[in-house]
Amino acid sequence: MAWQMHYTSARNGPTGRSGFQFTAETPGLPDRVRAAVAPFLAYRPPPAAPLSPGPGELAAFPVALLYDRVDGRPLLARSRYLGQDYSGRYGNFFAHAVVAEPDELEGLRPAELWDAPLWRAGPTALGALPEVPDLAPDAAFAPDALAEWLRGQPDLLAPLVDAVVTVLGRGHGRVVLVAADVELIARWIAVVSYSLPVAAAERLTFVTYSADPDGAGQRVVGTTPDAWAAAQYQGGPAFALGDPPPPHRPVSRFARTVAACWRAGDFAALDALGELALLDGADPPGPRALERAAALLALCRGEARVTPDEEAGAAALLARSGRDLPEWVWRDLVPGVPSMGVDLAVAVEDRARAAGAVDVAGQCALRAVTAALDDPSTRDRLPRRALPLVLRPALEPAVTSALAAAEELTDVAHIAGIAAAAGAPARPGEVRAAAQGRARVGAADVPAALAACPDAARGALLAGVVTGLAAADARTRAAVLGDRACDLLHDAARDDPDLWPSAPEVALAVLDSVGRRRPLHRVAVTADLLSLADVESVLPRPTALPRPTDPDRPPGPDRPPVDAVLERLWAAAPQPGECLELLESHAAAFGERPVLAELPSRTFARALGDADIGVEVLRLAARVRSAPPGPDADRDAAAVQACATAIGAERPDAAAEALAALADRGAGPLAEPAFGVAAGRLARRDPVFRAALLAAAPARLRARLGARWTGALPGRGGDPAVRHELIETVLRMRALGAADPALETWARTAVTRWFAGRRLEAHFGGDPALRSALRDLAAEARTGNRGRQGA
Structure with a gap:
């Protein structure tokens, strides 16, 4: 039901008092509703209006039609200036208010009631008012009548709609309309109301006239020029309806669409706009939802000038619509499928599916793929799913064009991935050609491209990369072949042995990088390098590094390219x-x-330097001796074998024979370290073996071995047992009839120390012969007798 109320200044109202009051109302009006309505009922004449207007002047005073909400219900109030009250004082006005239930205004815009039949020009003498039977609108404010009227008005609608939408979306502020004729204001408010979805129009509160636009609480406020001139307004946009339109400024897609609909009298489009805005789910639809709805309507109507951002907004609206999308929408979108972007095509596909x-879903899926091929920035938003079989051939030209236009190697990989996911794999030759072109100019992030490339296209992509790098200049090749790229290319070459021979320069760079950084792969890298021997002649001869075994050799361009890499490797x-491998x-x-020929000798030198003559070293030495790669390697292997023989000999004379071989002048540069390793290991043998070894050795060898042993003794504070064993060795050597002056001199010095002598006496106490020899x-x-001087 809808309640009515009359409000004016009366001598005797229902309450028996005088002054402004409710003079009549519909019975049953709740007190809280009456109290909520009262603050909205006020009227102050414009500043320039006559202070004591006559009957003819009163008709020119502006009518204030107000729409707001009280207690959850719509409030409509129409106020007119009456001039004098019952006492003859000026300032009296009459307000006719209607409070309705929300459904009473269903299908009706409040502004339509501007001059509706329900309004009374003055108070009634009856104290009770009937319920409003019907909220019949003003026929002059029907949409077609307003459209006809609008043709003669300035082009204000688009900026006005934008201003109102902004205020509604913000939830505060107001838009001021200024005109001497407030019916003009009412008409503009009505046009804006019709332009909005119903839910938004319900929240568009307004008043057609206020003498105080600063204090009005409605979203759209009308006022007169004289009231506006006196206002100190800071609240937002204002439009002088009688002036020429303001300078052109950008307006939203929604505002442009609304203005176009009114110019064409296309009220069906306005309804469609409101219907689409509801798909966003916001209540009421805000600026973003209205903008998306306008973009979607433009696409449904085949408009060509829809920006990518607008299309993305339309796609988002479709995605939010779920199953509520009107059937006409996606059917109207079908003619525009060939020009859709990725997001919109995917959204329409989902809705159509x-x-x-x-069929529509398939066409949209094809368009989404082709659009993603054209626009790299959208590829990550493309769902990867296969196209229907019948549509796959149609994708092939787009894939071909995209590969030819690819700017980066990663683009090539992504294009191949999109095509593979769609069920129409790119042709290997085209992938290879595209990759070759990108690699040749250095536009190639190999790790990123391989990460994005489908397995079926990896071989073609790699082949193109290698071929392109082979044709690139050295600077470009070096820039592309970072460490990670080299690792990936090297791993790929294991599965494709034919990859390297066609691009030896690339192979050398890759193998050089991998070998230097991955020591465990040096043998495999060497094998790959040697496989390039057949094409080595076409490679430039780089400046070589000095050999590790010949550091004084000056570098120069005298080394084969493979050897130069092998040297670094x-x-x-x-x-x-x-x-050995x-x-x-x-x-x-x-x-x-x-x-390579010098590697065995370097291996032996390393092993001797580490004093580690293990099984693998001996296996290598045996392999070298069985088929020597060169005289130096054979000689050094023999030194290692002699060292091992001396260390492992069971008989002293065999050890002496092996040491004698190492002492030979022709034993080579490794003989000395080999002799040192053998001497050190033999020093661990018991004194009986060592004495027999010394006795079996020639005098010169005996002296050299003795010097090694005495030189390796620990200093003071070290283990005395080592010294005791060497003294025992000297004593036993003398007993065998052999002697070494230097060794015996050392022994005599050692036994003359009082404390050392006492310990030696104790050490040999269990062997009378050794104890006697010690004395x-x-x-x-003590006597200076040097004994035997050698044997």
């Missing part, structure tokens, strides 16, 4: 197992390439 329109001496797999290369040696030291 849900509606069972398989084996800058650190190989482990015995590595060298190389020698067994590539024996011929050892004879052809000095950088003889001590006596020689």
Whole structure:
């Protein structure tokens, strides 16, 4: 039901008092509603209006039609200036208010009631008013009548709609309309109301006239020029309706659409706009929802000038619509499918698929893929799913064009991935050609591209990268071949042995990088390098590094390219197992390439330097001796074997024979370290073996061995047992009839120290013969008798 109320200044109202009051109302009006309505009922004449207007002047005073909400119900109030009240004082006005239930205004815009039949021009003498039977609108404010009127008005609608939408979306502020004729204001308010979805129009509170636009609480406030001139307004946009339109400024898609609908009298489009805005789910639809709705309507109507951002907004609206999308929407969108962007095509596809329109969904899916191929920025938003079989051939030209236009190697990989996911894999030759072109100019992030590339296209992509880099200049090639790229290319070459021979420059760079950084792969890298021997002649001969075994050799362009990389690869001496594996797999290369031929000797030198003559070292030495890669390697292997023989000999004379071989002048540069390792290990043998070894050795060898042993003794504070064993060795050597002056001199010095002598006496206390020999040696030291001088 709808209640009515009359409000004016009366001598005797229902309450028996005088003054402004409710003079009549519909019975049953709740007190709280009456109290809520009262603050909205006020009227002050414009500043320039006559102070004592006559009957003819009163008709020119502005009518204030107000729409607001009280207690959850719509409030409509129409106020007119009456001039004098019952006492003859000026300032009296009459307000006719209607409070309705929300459904009473269904299908009706409040502004339509501007001059509706329900309004009374003055108070009634009856105290009770009937319920309002029907809220019949003003026929002059019907949409078609307003459209006709609007044709003669300035082009204000688009900026006015934008201003109102902004205020509604913000939830505070107001838009002021200024005109001497407030019916003009009412008409503009009505046009704006019709332009909004119903839910938004319900929240568009307004008053057609206020003498105080600063204090009015409605979203749209009308006023007169004289009242506006006196106002100190800071609240937002204002429009002088009688003036020329303001300078052009950008307006929203929604505002432009609304203005176009009114110019064309296309009220169906306005209704469609409101229907689409509701799909966003906001209540009421805000500026974003209205903008998206306008963009979607433009797409439904095939408009060409829809920006990518607007299209994305329309796609978002479709995605939010669920199953509530009107059937006409996606059907109207079908003609525009060939020009859709990715997001919109995907959204329409989903809606069409849900509606069972398989053909439309397929066309949208095809468009989404082709659009993503054209626009790299959208590819991550494209769902990866196969196209219907019948549509896949139509994708092939788009894939071909996209590959030809790819700017980066990663673009090539993404394009191949999109095509593969759609069920129409790119042709390998086209992938290879595109990758080759990108790699040649350095537009190639190999790790990122391989990460994005589908498995089926990896071979073609890699082949193109390698071929392109082979044709690139050295600077470009070096920029592309970072460490990670080299690792990936090297791993790929294991699965495709034909990758390197076609691009030896690339192979050298990759193998050089991998070998230097991944020591465990040096043997495999060497094999790959040697496989390039057949194409080595076409490679430039780089400046070589000095050999590790010949650091004084000046660098120069005298080394084959593969050897130059091998030098860097084996800058650190190989482990015995590595060298043995190389020698067994590539024996011929050892004879052809000095950088490999010297590896066994470097391996032996490393092992001797570490005093580690293990099984693998001996296996390498045996392999070298059985088929020497060169005389130096054979000689050094013999030194290692002699060292091992001396260390492991069961008989002293055999050890002496092996040491004698190492002492030979022709034993080579490793003989000295080999002799030192053997001497050190033999020093651990018991004194009986060591004395027999000394006795079996020639005098010169005996002296050299003795010097090694005495030189390795610990200093003071060290383990005395080591010294005791060496003295015992000297005593036993003398007993065998052999002597070494230097060794015996050391022994005499050692036994003359009082504390050392006492400990030696105790040490040999269990062996009378050694104890007697010790006393003889001590006596020689005291008398100066040097004993035997060698045997």
